[in-house]
Amino acid sequence: MNCAECRENLVACLEGLLDAEQSRQCQAHLESCEACRAEYVAINRLQERLTARGRVAAEVSLVEPVMRVLHHKQIEPERTTLMSLLFKSRWGFGLGAVATAAAVLLIIGLATPKAQAKAADVLARGAKAVAKLTSIHLRGQLRTLPADNFSYIDANSAFYPIELWKQFPPEAKWRIEKPGRVIVMDGQQTVMYIKSAKEAVKVPQPTSSAFDTDWLHRIANLSDTINNELRLAQAQGWKLDLAEETAADGRLKSIVTVHAKCGLPENDYGRNKFFHDADTRRVYRFDSQTERLEGVQIYLVRSAGEVQIFDLSQIDYDQSIDPSVWQLDLPADVSWYKEPEKLPDNEKYASMTAEQAARAFFEACAKEDWNEAGKFMSPVSKDTKDYLGGLQIVSLGQAFTSKSYGGRFVPYEIKFKNGKTQKHNLAVRNDNPTRRWQVDGGI
Amino acid sequence: MNSLDQDTGAELSDGEYVVSSRNGCPDHFRLLVQRYQRPLFAYLSSRLGNQLEAEEAAQESFVRAFLSLKKLRKPESFYAWLLGIAARVLKEQFRAAERRQKDRAVAETLLEENPGSEPEYPLEEVIAVLPESYRQVILMRYYEGLSCQDVATRLGMPLGTVTKTLSRAYALLRQALQARENAETTVN
Numbered sequence: 001m002n003c004a005e006c007r008e009n010l011v012a013c014l015e016g017l018l019d020a021e022q023s024r025q026c027q028a029h030l031e032s033c034e035a036c037r038a039e040y041v042a043i044n045r046l047q048e049r050l051t052a053r054g055r056v057a058a059e060v061s062l063v064e065p066v067m068r069v070l071h072h073k074q075i076e077p078e079r080t081t082l083m084s085l086l087f088k089s090r091w092g093f094g095l096g097a098v099a100t101a102a103a104v105l106l107i108i109g110l111a112t113p114k115a116q117a118k119a120a121d122v123l124a125r126g127a128k129a130v131a132k133l134t135s136i137h138l139r140g141q142l143r144t145l146p147a148d149n150f151s152y153i154d155a156n157s158a159f160y161p162i163e164l165w166k167q168f169p170p171e172a173k174w175r176i177e178k179p180g181r182v183i184v185m186d187g188q189q190t191v192m193y194i195k196s197a198k199e200a201v202k203v204p205q206p207t208s209s210a211f212d213t214d215w216l217h218r219i220a221n222l223s224d225t226i227n228n229e230l231r232l233a234q235a236q237g238w239k240l241d242l243a244e245e246t247a248a249d250g251r252l253k254s255i256v257t258v259h260a261k262c263g264l265p266e267n268d269y270g271r272n273k274f275f276h277d278a279d280t281r282r283v284y285r286f287d288s289q290t291e292r293l294e295g296v297q298i299y300l301v302r303s304a305g306e307v308q309i310f311d312l313s314q315i316d317y318d319q320s321i322d323p324s325v326w327q328l329d330l331p332a333d334v335s336w337y338k339e340p341e342k343l344p345d346n347e348k349y350a351s352m353t354a355e356q357a358a359r360a361f362f363e364a365c366a367k368e369d370w371n372e373a374g375k376f377m378s379p380v381s382k383d384t385k386d387y388l389g390g391l392q393i394v395s396l397g398q399a400f401t402s403k404s405y406g407g408r409f410v411p412y413e414i415k416f417k418n419g420k421t422q423k424h425n426l427a428v429r430n431d432n433p434t435r436r437w438q439v440d441g442g443i
Numbered sequence: 444m445n446s447l448d449q450d451t452g453a454e455l456s457d458g459e460y461v462v463s464s465r466n467g468c469p470d471h472f473r474l475l476v477q478r479y480q481r482p483l484f485a486y487l488s489s490r491l492g493n494q495l496e497a498e499e500a501a502q503e504s505f506v507r508a509f510l511s512l513k514k515l516r517k518p519e520s521f522y523a524w525l526l527g528i529a530a531r532v533l534k535e536q537f538r539a540a541e542r543r544q545k546d547r548a549v550a551e552t553l554l555e556e557n558p559g560s561e562p563e564y565p566l567e568e569v570i571a572v573l574p575e576s577y578r579q580v581i582l583m584r585y586y587e588g589l590s591c592q593d594v595a596t597r598l599g600m601p602l603g604t605v606t607k608t609l610s611r612a613y614a615l616l617r618q619a620l621q622a623r624e625n626a627e628t629t630v631n
Contacts, residue, residue: 011610015591017602043613053566054585056488057481060498066476066505206495263596403590 001025006036014044059209064221065169135321136220138164140296140312147180147196149441151212151275155300155307164213165325166220172206173326176213183211184328191328197383200330201337215275219296219312253294254286259301262404269425270404272300277404281306292317335379340434349375350435354399357437358410358426362393376428377439388443390417399428406431407440456575461518464509472512476505479522481586483529486567490533500536504529522578523571569619577612580605 001009006029012018013026030037141159144152150162166174175184183192190203192211203210209217241257260280264271272278279301285294298310343349352360357376364372365388370380377384397411407429415421427441455463457475464472483504488497507528508521515524570578583594591609595602 008610011606011613012603015606017591017606042617046613046617049566050581050585053485053489054481054588057485057586058588060480060484060501062480062484062498062501062505063473063476065498065502066509067473069502069506070472070509205493208498263593403592 001029003029003033003036006030006033007039010036010040010043014040014047059207059214061208061214061217061221068168133168134318135165135167137166137316137319137321138216138220138312139314139316140310142178143307143309144178145180146178147194149212149274150176150178150181150183151215152273153275153278153300153309155272155302155309159311162216164216164220165321166217167321172208174217175325176216182328183213184326185210186326186328191330193328193330193334197335197381198331198333199335199337199379199381199383212274219293251287251289256284256286258282258284264403266303268402268404269400269409270402272302274404278309280309333382335381338378340375340378340432340436340438342434343375343436346434346436349437350430352437354408354410354428354430354437355396357428357430358399358412359393359396361426361439362388362391362396362412362414365389366391366393376437384443387416391415394421405429407437409442456519457521458518461512461515461521465512472509475521478582479525480505482522482567482570482582483525485586486526486565487529487533489565489567491536496536500529500532504532507532519575526568526571566616566620569616569623572619573612573615577608577615580608581612581616584609 006026009018009022009026013023018026030040140162142162143154143157143159144162145154145157146160148154160179162176162178164174164176171187173185173187175182177183180195181192182195183190185207187206189205190207190210191200193200201211238261239259241255241259243255243257245253245255247253258281260278260282262271262277262279264277268277270277275298281299281301283297283299285296286292287294293315295315296310296312297308299306300309349357349360361373361376364370364376368385368389370385373388374380392415394413394415395411399408399410401408405427407427409425409427411423411425413421413423425442426439428437429440430437432438455471455474457478460471460475460478464475480501484497484501487500487504488494491497491500504525508525511528515521517524570581573581580594580598583589583597584591589597591605592602595605598605
């Protein structure tokens with residue numbers, strides 16, 4: 001590979017998009033050419049700056065607050081929307097006469113800007129109906145593991161309750177809880193507590209969303225849901241259905257269904273494990289009278305068939321929230337997560353491969369050398385020590401990646417002290433300032 | 444941003460959203476907020492060093508932008524114009540802090556230090572000078588966190604076009620950063 005070819009392929013090389021042979025050629029040229037290497041370093045540095053800037057803003061969600069202010073200033077002109085047509089003109093289907101539940105599906109093609117504008121109006125109407133809210137309380141259930149990540153889904157798991165309390169600005173606060181995890185943003189700071197591990201993580205400032213709860217916040221911040229669903233539907237070519245239904249009590253419901261595709265390859269390890277990385281059918285149900293969202297059902301769409309993974313059937317708007325909801329009582333022996341810090345011998349760890357780091361971590365656990373294990377995991381809680389102490393490594397495989405995850409997965413099989421074995425994939429990532437691989441999951 | 448594909452209507456340009464927002468379609472302003480909330484927040488956050496204040500300043504900037512939308516002469520320059528509004532909001536916040544503190548020294552420290560976490564030029568200012576098609580790819584890749592493949596899918600362009608666009612965008616960003624740093628050195 002010469003300089004011109006190398007320069008042409010630098011971005012693809014940095015993005016990991018070259019095949020093995022091209023990558024090898026590119027690396028070989030970089031090793032021998034100082035000018036290209038300097039270019040590579042400069043681009044890499046810029047990419048790191050951009051990534052850091054994006055990370056700063058990853059959780060920000062301003063659409064709802066901005067539109068709420070605009071609404072309060074009464075600068076949004078009234079207009080006829082598709083939602084109003086749905087509710088008022090009922091599309092001319094005369095569904096008001098239907099006594100029992102019945103639905104008419106109207107598949108809105110998104111092929112033309114006009115149709116997109118109609119679909120936007122349908123969903124925006126729902127957002128407008130909640131623009132003046134002061135609080136919201138969602139109670140639903142999710143197929144997940146109780147103590148796992150808040151966006152983790154598992155079609156084979158039982159349903160577990162998940163709940164969100166949210167107080168909107170000016171005194172923004174929120175709490176999300178499932179059996180094994182809870183997060184409280186009390187207006188000053190954001191703390192997540194993992195109950196079984198007695199581990200806590202603190203963000204020392206208020207946040208609008210944190211710790212992979214974005215998907216649930218987006219349902220609470222309805223206009224964000226709407227904007228996101230619509231943009232994604234438009235951009236990805238997802239199908240979006242509108243339906244009208246008369247419920248048993250005679251009230252008219254409007255139902256918006258989004259058929260979301262994650263775009264990950266069938267064989268990607270991360271596929272269907274988290275909300276954002278799953279093919280889902282999302283059903284939003286609005287009441288005709290209040291125009292408010294009444295419920296959400298989300299189905300995981302697999303080749304083996306659909307499985308409902310989320311059901312939100314209880315939404316309380318503007319109810320007073322007991323102040324105790326914003327309190328989080330932590331046990332005295334809670335372990336706090338700490339960002340990895342540079343070690344005197346940091347380079348030794350930073351130069352490891354993911355496989356080497358996984359081996360070093362498990363070997364430290366085997367010897368119960370918690371100081372060493374702590375170089376790959378912070379904190380190593382008592383629960384973790386009890387669980388992993390004295391283990392034996394049965395096998396370690398070659399690391400692999402997923403398009404949905406910034407780190408690597410290392411396949412492993414270990415034998416615990418009690419004789420039981422476990423075969424899984426250790427998630428490790430090194431995108432931290434120390435560049436050391438840190439255990440991120442999969443235990 | 445360029446209208447990518449009018450037939451599928453995947454993305455409308457900033458200019459088109461501005462014009463339709465002016466013409467009584469505020470939902471299109473929502474889409475502009477959605478598009479620029481992250482870079483605007485990152486810019487303000489780097490200046491203020493406080494997430495909550497940055498959120499408030501970003502919100503204020505968007506509201507002022509909406510209220511002044513009719514004054515925007517070049518609808519296609521929405522993002523650069525929005526950053527200008529945000530800079531004025533920042534200035535007001537610093538002045539208010541100065542008044543509150545009643546201690547000029549403290550306020551000056553604030554002004555000086557509050558590039559804060561990023562002593563270099565905020566990238567968001569430099570991104571504003573990129574041609575719209577380049578800016579679009581940078582924002583999707585870094586501020587929306589999409590992979591190159593996802594950007595390609597979303598924009599309906601080959602993966603190679605995305606990496607080439609990124610490559611050109613990086614070159615322009617580096618030139619612009621260098622020019623600003625040189626200007627800074629000259630001033631100092």
